Amino acid sequence: MQLQWFGYYLDGQSAKRRTARIYLEPGNLRIDLDDGVMLNWPYAAIRQSQGAYAGEQVRLEHGGEPAEALLIDDESFLTSFHQLLPSRAGGFHNPAKRTQRFQLTIIAACASLALIVGSYFWGIPTLAKIAAPWVPVSWEEQLGQSVLEYVAPPEQRCSDPVRQAKIENMVDAMLATQGETKYRFKIHVVNQPMFNALAAPGGHIVIFRGLLDRTENAEELAGVLAHELQHILKRHVTRSLLEYASTSFLVAAVLGDVSGIVSFGVEAAQMLAQMRFSREHELEADAAGLQMLLAGEIDPAGMIAFFESVRKEESNLATTLPYVSTHPQTEVRIARLKSMIAASAASSRKLLPDYSWDDIKKICPAPAKPAKP
Amino acid sequence: MASDFLDPPAQILDTATNSTYPVRFHGRGGSLFGIQIVNLFVSLITLGVYSFWGRVKVRSYLASQTEFAGDRFAYHGTGRELLIGWTKAMVLFGIPLFVLAVLQVIVGMESDLFDVLQILIYTVVGIFIPIAMVNARRYRLSRMSWRGIRFSFRGGVRDFMAIYIKGWLLTVMSLGFYYPFWQNRRQTFMVADSFFGNQRFAFDGRGRDLFLSFVLHMVLTLPTFFICWFWYWARVQRYYADHTSFQAARFRSSVTGGGVFGLWIGNAILFILTLGLGWSWITVRNMRYYASHLTMVGALEFADVMQEIQTATATGEGLSGFLDLDFDLG
Numbered sequence: 001m002q003l004q005w006f007g008y009y010l011d012g013q014s015a016k017r018r019t020a021r022i023y024l025e026p027g028n029l030r031i032d033l034d035d036g037v038m039l040n041w042p043y044a045a046i047r048q049s050q051g052a053y054a055g056e057q058v059r060l061e062h063g064g065e066p067a068e069a070l071l072i073d074d075e076s077f078l079t080s081f082h083q084l085l086p087s088r089a090g091g092f093h094n095p096a097k098r099t100q101r102f103q104l105t106i107i108a109a110c111a112s113l114a115l116i117v118g119s120y121f122w123g124i125p126t127l128a129k130i131a132a133p134w135v136p137v138s139w140e141e142q143l144g145q146s147v148l149e150y151v152a153p154p155e156q157r158c159s160d161p162v163r164q165a166k167i168e169n170m171v172d173a174m175l176a177t178q179g180e181t182k183y184r185f186k187i188h189v190v191n192q193p194m195f196n197a198l199a200a201p202g203g204h205i206v207i208f209r210g211l212l213d214r215t216e217n218a219e220e221l222a223g224v225l226a227h228e229l230q231h232i233l234k235r236h237v238t239r240s241l242l243e244y245a246s247t248s249f250l251v252a253a254v255l256g257d258v259s260g261i262v263s264f265g266v267e268a269a270q271m272l273a274q275m276r277f278s279r280e281h282e283l284e285a286d287a288a289g290l291q292m293l294l295a296g297e298i299d300p301a302g303m304i305a306f307f308e309s310v311r312k313e314e315s316n317l318a319t320t321l322p323y324v325s326t327h328p329q330t331e332v333r334i335a336r337l338k339s340m341i342a343a344s345a346a347s348s349r350k351l352l353p354d355y356s357w358d359d360i361k362k363i364c365p366a367p368a369k370p371a372k373p
Numbered sequence: 374m375a376s377d378f379l380d381p382p383a384q385i386l387d388t389a390t391n392s393t394y395p396v397r398f399h400g401r402g403g404s405l406f407g408i409q410i411v412n413l414f415v416s417l418i419t420l421g422v423y424s425f426w427g428r429v430k431v432r433s434y435l436a437s438q439t440e441f442a443g444d445r446f447a448y449h450g451t452g453r454e455l456l457i458g459w460t461k462a463m464v465l466f467g468i469p470l471f472v473l474a475v476l477q478v479i480v481g482m483e484s485d486l487f488d489v490l491q492i493l494i495y496t497v498v499g500i501f502i503p504i505a506m507v508n509a510r511r512y513r514l515s516r517m518s519w520r521g522i523r524f525s526f527r528g529g530v531r532d533f534m535a536i537y538i539k540g541w542l543l544t545v546m547s548l549g550f551y552y553p554f555w556q557n558r559r560q561t562f563m564v565a566d567s568f569f570g571n572q573r574f575a576f577d578g579r580g581r582d583l584f585l586s587f588v589l590h591m592v593l594t595l596p597t598f599f600i601c602w603f604w605y606w607a608r609v610q611r612y613y614a615d616h617t618s619f620q621a622a623r624f625r626s627s628v629t630g631g632g633v634f635g636l637w638i639g640n641a642i643l644f645i646l647t648l649g650l651g652w653s654w655i656t657v658r659n660m661r662y663y664a665s666h667l668t669m670v671g672a673l674e675f676a677d678v679m680q681e682i683q684t685a686t687a688t689g690e691g692l693s694g695f696l697d698l699d700f701d702l703g
Contacts, residue, residue, distance in 0.1 A: 008444075010520050010521030010522075011521065012521045012522075012680060013679060013680050014522070014570075014675075014676055014677075014678060014679050014680065015519070015520040015521070015522045015569075015570060015675040015676070015677075015678035015679075016520075016675055016676040017444065017520055017675070049433070049447065050433070050437040050445070050447065053404045053408075053434065054401075054404065055399055055401065055404075055438070056399075056434075056437055056438065057437065057445050059437070059445075059447065065449075065682065066521065066522075066523065066680050066682055067521070068521070069447075069521045071444070071445070101407070102407070104411070105407045105410055105411055108410055108411045108413070108414035108415075109410045109413075109414070111414055112410065112413045112414045112417055115414075115417045115418070116417065119417075143479075146476070146479075147479045147480075150479070150480040150484055150486055151479075151480070151484075200479075241475060244475075245471075249420065249421045250417075250421070
């Protein structure tokens with residue numbers, strides 16, 4: 001068995017390289033330098049920093065930074081080390097174990113794939129759901145407040161206390177079915193023709209005049225409100241933020257050192273994931289909203305009727321609607337809601353029986369009609 | 374004493390004059406892929422925390438497979454340092470950017486504030502780039518060694534910020550014509566403050582030498598569908614190598630536009646056919662190409678190079694005391 005190896009010694013002080021003869025002695029590694037100097041390194045004080053891969057020089061370091069280093073081209077040094085001094089060689093790479101490492105690599109590759117698929121479909125949404133309740137409501141309120149300032153500037157909000165109260169009563173009736181909540185809900189009707197409604201985190205629901213105008217009865221608006229209320233109660237914005245952050249994390253973990261052109265792929269992956277998660281939130285708000293209507297004895301046909309009018313808007317391709325683009329396929333949602341209604345046996349009573357619904361639309365001052373030429 | 378050594382491998386004499394010192398890359402795609410796939414797995418089960426240690430493994434492999442004048446480079450960074458650096462960058466830039474991006478999503482495209490936020494994002498990124506460039510270079514060089522001697526970068530963030538912002542403005546105002554001068558200024562800054570041990574690299578390139586070539590390539594951009602820029606890029610690489618020296622030796626690069634173009638086409642095909650899994654082989658192809666086209670010619674006296682380790686955490690430079698955080702972008 002070979003007991004002597006040829007290598008190079010670097011003293012960590014100058015870039016001069018000295019040739020060395022290296023001996024595996026029982027107590028320590030003996031190094032004879034070309035100028036006659038002899039060094040003894042105790043095995044316990046030696047670190048191996050290179051030489052774990054085929055074709056890589058073995059690099060042994062000794063002492064604090066700047067460390068002395070010993071470079072050995074012949075990896076059989078490691079094999080002999082393990083054979084001769086198995087008790088000392090524990091912390092050093094053993095080339096005999098490379099096949100084993102190859103098998104582990106294959107297993108790691110398969111496991112990684114399973115993990116990525118698992119986190120995307122299940123892990124990330126679940127994690128967000130678990131983490132969201134830990135986010136303080138006051139943070140959500142602050143975020144919601146700033147959102148509100150942008151989407152519903154005070155001068156555009158319609159203020160009509162009597163009609164506002166009617167909407168708020170509907171909300172209260174629905175919330176009564178939900179038990180204690182940490183949120184103080186507030187409804188804002190905005191004088192803009194958009195066919196849209198949105199829920200800002202922390203309890204603000206924004207209804208645009210365009211949407212209110214399209215409702216034919218209180219139940220339809222109740223359907224929209226139920227959906228938006230559930231976005232807030234289920235903390236969907238907070239969960240989206242958490243999901244966004246964890247997707248970033250996952251992508252960063254997957255790509256590691258990769259950068260440059262791949263960053264475009266990262267963006268695309270993020271977008272796709274985000275779209276998927278938001279679709280799930282919409283479906284969840286639909287289902288929970290419907291349950292809330294049923295519990296509050298509100299006719300769910302209103303919700304269906306509202307979605308039917310969304311569908312009509314969709315077929316009108318000339319206009320692009322924010323409500324449409326961010327939401328799942330409307331037909332699928334309608335079918336899903338219908339089957340849930342069929343499965344329930346809840347009774348319902350009419351909302352605001354003595355009220356002419358068209359009156360609610362006067363909550364906003366009528367828009368100035370364009371002068372006819 | 375030295376004479377009885379058993380057959381020492383052929384080596385380049387330390388004191389030769391006008392020697393040619395080659396650079397070689399010995400890495401293999403398969404080995405790198407093995408490292409990266411294990412990194413991926415462990416990163417996933419540690420929720421990404423391991424990725425910093427994994428990155429060290431990759432860099433360490435790439436460094437130790439790169440040989441200059443018969444000796445390999447070594448990487449000394451640690452996962453802990455990268456994690457701390459990342460955390461600093463995250464707090465200073467990541468979180469503000471994230472908040473701005475989230476606000477943008479919230480206000481929506483229609484809002485006037487969308488554009489205001491966009492400008493803010495550009496500003497933060499614009500400040501981030503020069504800081505990151507300097508700090509990444511400082512960190513990376515300080516963690517690289519050859520023959521046990523560390524490299525270092527000693528330029529200050531403030532100086533680079535001035536070069537960067539001034540150059541950027543002049544480039545915009547000159548409709549791009551200032552670009553080669555700006556590029557040269559940046560290169561000068563990056564090289565001339567770089568050290569190997571106690572000795573400095575020197576750079577004597579001039580922006581005007583590349584100006585005509587730059588204009589020519591601007592003209593050729595559309596007729597060649599941008600492909601001509603591979604030739605310009607190769608030209609710049611050769612020029613910068615030729616004007617970079619250490620002691621009495623100069624770098625020589627023989628990269629060509631055709632060579633780089635071919636490399637990229639090959640990489641793109643490899644990337645697409647393997648759905649990105651061939652990334653390790655792409656890295657190895659790149660390293661091999663650039664290493665095999667780089668040499669140093671002249672006289673080097675390695676025994677004169679003494680260790681002079683610089684800590685990568687710079688302090689006491691006023692504003693840059695805050696800016697000179699040694700984070701690394703990876």
